[in-house]
Amino acid sequence: MFRIGVPVAWMLASNGTTDTIAFFVGWVRDASLAVRLAVIMTNRDRTQMNVLRLIYPDSQMLLCKWHVLHAM
Numbered sequence: 001m002f003r004i005g006v007p008v009a010w011m012l013a014s015n016g017t018t019d020t021i022a023f024f025v026g027w028v029r030d031a032s033l034a035v036r037l038a039v040i041m042t043n044r045d046r047t048q049m050n051v052l053r054l055i056y057p058d059s060q061m062l063l064c065k066w067h068v069l070h071a072m
Helices: 018-031 046-055 065-071
Strands: 039-042 060-063
Touching: 018 046, 039 046, 046 060, 060 065
Parallel strands: 039 060
Antiparallel strands: none
16 A cells, blocks of 8 residues: 655744744644644754644654754
């Protein structure tokens, strides 16, 4: 069985506040009700991860390998 991925969005924001990220991710969710995110990739930004857990609680969160290696 093939799994089909849907690239939902790329977030460009002037700041990384909880309100900005929550607004954007909530907007994406509301505009794409048929899309259920199985996997989300993040750069380990705590604010971003907290918002994603609230809005998509059943999604698996993966860390971007490049950001992890860059942080080392």
